[in-house]
Amino acid sequence: MKKIFLFLTVISFFLSACKKEKGCMDPTATNYNSEATLDNGDCNYAPISGCTDNSAINYLATATTNDGSCEYLSVNLNFKHYVDGIELVVNEMIYTNPSSDNYSIQTLRYLISDITLHTNNGNKILLDEVHFIDISIDSTLTLNIPQINYQNYTSISFTMGLDSAKNITNLFLNENFFPSFVWPEFLGGGYHYMQLEGDFNTVFNGYTTHTGGASGIDFSFNKIFPIIDITDININMEITNWYKNPETIDLTTDGIMENIEKQIILKANGIEDVFSVN
Amino acid sequence: MKFGTYTFLVVILLSIFSCKKEPVPVSECIEGCMDSLALNYNPEATIENESCLYFSNTPYVIETPYGFPNMNIPSDNPMTIEGVLLGEKLFKDPILSANNTQACINCHQQNFSFSEPNQYSTGIDNIQGTRNASALINIGWNTSFNWDGSSLTLEEQAFEPITNQIEMHNNWNNVESELNSHTDYPTLFKEAFDIDYIDSNHVVKAIAQFERTLISANSKLDRYLNNEEQLTISELNGYAIFNTEKGDCFHCHASQLFMDNQFHNNGLDIEPFLDLGRSKVTLNALDNGKFKTPTLRNIEMSAPYMHDGRFATLEEVVEHYDSGGKYSTTVDPLMKKLGIGLQLTNQEKIDLVAYLKTLTDHEFITQ
Numbered sequence: 149m150k151k152i153f154l155f156l157t158v159i160s161f162f163l164s165a166c167k168k169e170k171g172c173m174d175p176t177a178t179n180y181n182s183e184a185t186l187d188n189g190d191c192n193y194a195p196i197s198g199c200t201d202n203s204a205i206n207y208l209a210t211a212t213t214n215d216g217s218c219e220y221l222s223v224n225l226n227f228k229h230y231v232d233g234i235e236l237v238v239n240e241m242i243y244t245n246p247s248s249d250n251y252s253i254q255t256l257r258y259l260i261s262d263i264t265l266h267t268n269n270g271n272k273i274l275l276d277e278v279h280f281i282d283i284s285i286d287s288t289l290t291l292n293i294p295q296i297n298y299q300n301y302t303s304i305s306f307t308m309g310l311d312s313a314k315n316i317t318n319l320f321l322n323e324n325f326f327p328s329f330v331w332p333e334f335l336g337g338g339y340h341y342m343q344l345e346g347d348f349n350t351v352f353n354g355y356t357t358h359t360g361g362a363s364g365i366d367f368s369f370n371k372i373f374p375i376i377d378i379t380d381i382n383i384n385m386e387i388t389n390w391y392k393n394p395e396t397i398d399l400t401t402d403g404i405m406e407n408i409e410k411q412i413i414l415k416a417n418g419i420e421d422v423f424s425v426n
Numbered sequence: 427m428k429f430g431t432y433t434f435l436v437v438i439l440l441s442i443f444s445c446k447k448e449p450v451p452v453s454e455c456i457e458g459c460m461d462s463l464a465l466n467y468n469p470e471a472t473i474e475n476e477s478c479l480y481f482s483n484t485p486y487v488i489e490t491p492y493g494f495p496n497m498n499i500p501s502d503n504p505m506t507i508e509g510v511l512l513g514e515k516l517f518k519d520p521i522l523s524a525n526n527t528q529a530c531i532n533c534h535q536q537n538f539s540f541s542e543p544n545q546y547s548t549g550i551d552n553i554q555g556t557r558n559a560s561a562l563i564n565i566g567w568n569t570s571f572n573w574d575g576s577s578l579t580l581e582e583q584a585f586e587p588i589t590n591q592i593e594m595h596n597n598w599n600n601v602e603s604e605l606n607s608h609t610d611y612p613t614l615f616k617e618a619f620d621i622d623y624i625d626s627n628h629v630v631k632a633i634a635q636f637e638r639t640l641i642s643a644n645s646k647l648d649r650y651l652n653n654e655e656q657l658t659i660s661e662l663n664g665y666a667i668f669n670t671e672k673g674d675c676f677h678c679h680a681s682q683l684f685m686d687n688q689f690h691n692n693g694l695d696i697e698p699f700l701d702l703g704r705s706k707v708t709l710n711a712l713d714n715g716k717f718k719t720p721t722l723r724n725i726e727m728s729a730p731y732m733h734d735g736r737f738a739t740l741e742e743v744v745e746h747y748d749s750g751g752k753y754s755t756t757v758d759p760l761m762k763k764l765g766i767g768l769q770l771t772n773q774e775k776i777d778l779v780a781y782l783k784t785l786t787d788h789e790f791i792t793q
Contacts, residue, residue: 239712254759321495327681328688334669345759352753354762403671 203297220295221378225263227281227289228384229256236387238283241347245391247398251348251355253387257282258342259325260383261310262370263291265301273297278310280325288324304375304425306383308418309341309368315361335405336364344390348399355399357390359414362405367415373425382426389422390414465616481620483508486635488566491643492652493682497566500579503631505638508618513636515614516629521604523550523594530587530633533559537791539724540640545735553592556701558735561728563790564721566638569687573717573733576707580634585626598626605629642723642790643682650784657784664781667774673747674768675778677760678719684785689716690758693751694732701734714756726786740779748775 170188171181177191198211199218206219229236231243231253241252261278275293282288309315315338320326329339344357361367375381391397395413404410458471464478486505488497499505516522517530533547534540540562546554557573565571570578577583587593588601605611605624615624618632647665649655657665667673680686689704695715705713717733731737737746750767751757757764770778 318493321493326495327683328677328686330676330681332669332676334666347759347762351755352762352764354759356759405671 205298207298221298222292222294223265223275223296223378224380225275225279225291225293226380226382227260227291228382229283229387230384231387233386236283239346241351243388245348245388245399246396247391249348249399251399252346253344254347255284255343255345256387257325257329257340258344258385259309259329259339261307261314261368263306264304265296265375265378266303266305266372267299268302271299273299273301278314278320278323280323280329301378302374303372304381305370305372307368307370308423309359310339310361311368311370312361312366315339315366315368331360331405336361338364341368344387356404357399357414358405359411359418360405362408362411365408365411367411369415369419371419371423373423375425384424384426386422386424389420390417393417393420465620481616483618483620486510486639488638488641491641491682492648494564494567494643497638498569499566499638500581503581503634505635506618508614509632509635510639511636512614512618513632513634515610516633517636521608522588522596522601522629524596524600525550528594533587533593534562537727538729539563539642539727539791541728543729545730547593549590549592550595551592555592557733558730561720561724562637562640563642563724563728564683565640567683567687568685568718570718574703574707575689575718580637581627581630584630584633584637588629601629602626640790642787644789645723645787646784647781648787658780660777660780661784662781663774663777664779665784667770667778668781672768673770673778674760675722675747678758679722684722685719687719689713689718691715691717691754691756691761692747693754693757693761693764694736694746695754696752697754699754703733712756715754716756722782723785724787724790726783727791740782741775744770744775744778 168185169181169183170186171184172179172191173184173187174180174191177193179190179192193212195213196208196211197213197215198208199206200211200214201207201218202209204218204220206217231237236253236256238253241250243251243253245251258281259278260281261276263275263279264272265275266272273296275296276291279291280288314320315331317330317333317337320339325339329343331338331340338361341359341361342357346355347353348355359367391399394416397410397413397417455473456468456471457473457475457477458468459466459476459478460471460474461467461478462469464480466477466479483506486507486509488499488505490496503509517534520526520529520532522529528550531540533542535542538561542559545558546556547559548554560571560573565580570576571580571583572586577586588596589598602624605615611624612622615621615628615632619628621628646655646657646661650657668675668679678686678688678690678692691703691714697714699715702714704716704718705711707713725731725740729738729740731740731743737743747761748768748770750763750765751761753764
């Protein structure tokens, strides 16, 4: 009888020794069980609120609930125009170009395309396919792109005009530069890149510096600039520099839309130092 | 017991019959649609004959010609077949003028590309205006209306001539009361817009819908560009002059629309200008003497030319551009070969006019 009692005692001891307390063993969990000796993987945690969208500036990787605090990157592009370093004044015969012609500026309209931000590691984002700037229309002088994916962007690139993939007749029928920017099929088709117009020497003399794909040749060019303040970017055009460096060009622009030589010079001058970004 | 049951049934039946309304006399039986929401609701009908017709208009689809952008149609005035037909009837109906003598079509005649051959139009009181009636052609693609762009929509524009003192000289109260008491119009407006009272807003909406259907894209040039017809040597020479900086016509008369929706001073006059044009609207002196570029489609049919109809023929127009025009402070840089001009030869002028005539669309002025 005693033996039986002992046997039962030993058995029950073993049984109780085998039985372990199961539960959450993570002290940071809300259902932490201090008695638990076996983690059952069923821990609950207090929600961490924050921005859970990884394209936002304030993305919080540990956040479990989106508290609506996400803030996105918004980029503001400002198009600014200068003559000899001073902000453009229209309709005044106050400028002298590198060929010693006095001139005024009445019209300045142009297309900037493929506006793209880049990171150091080769990621990029297209901000706008094509943007039309007309100095007489204030709304075209700024371009705001809200809610773009946040990355550490370090440079901006854009194309002056339209490259050959875009400079196609009827491709942009519903854009605000249609129909005034149409470049006749007869002269190669597509669209003007730029219409820079005014008077030179006397008020009786007009000049029209029109650039574009003369004879169907691609005269567009791409520029890339480093950027620091990504949210507010100025794209500056120094108008005088269309007419100099490397080659001086005068304002006698008769037949410029058919003049491949002049389009080559304007492109070369344009690449050199017409644009700057700050 | 049997008698008792019988009596009970009779009483029940009597009570049921006594609840039933008096039968309607045959003379008062009027069949018709009894739904007050239906177009043909008959408030006097006593018997529903399931004839109710409900408002449903039929969309009118604009076919966009090759090389044209999408037409900008106001969202509050979608095109319908009923609306267009009503607009056409109104356009041709002198009911809109104060003394019922003039319709829109009097000054916008189809065989003149919806313009008129007189330099100035004469209104109902025999008073002349000061500008040439605009041709109404492809105007659904215009972004402003009138020579100075004073209206931004066709609806807004259609308000003007009806109350203009030297045009139709009417007032809207009068127009509305005449239309509402007319035999046809209340039904036509109901069908087009589902309205029971005709107001000015719906009159101009209908007219605007009709005007948007005045589309021309079947000229000899269109057929040439579509490889369906050949141009003559002279027309081809004119095509080259037009589309190069030799004639430099294409900057303003741009694209398949043959206009740029903008305003220019093309060197017609020296200052001070008799008609300030665009600056009447913008109050900006830089717009003095600027007028809206008209399309050149069907230009052969819409003489005379310029905002004041000063040129009777296309030859005179070409002569003006060839001369270089006159100087004023706002003259367009594109026109600035002042005193030099285009220097076209006589043959080149003939060629340019021949090209302009390839823009004639006979279908447009006959259909």
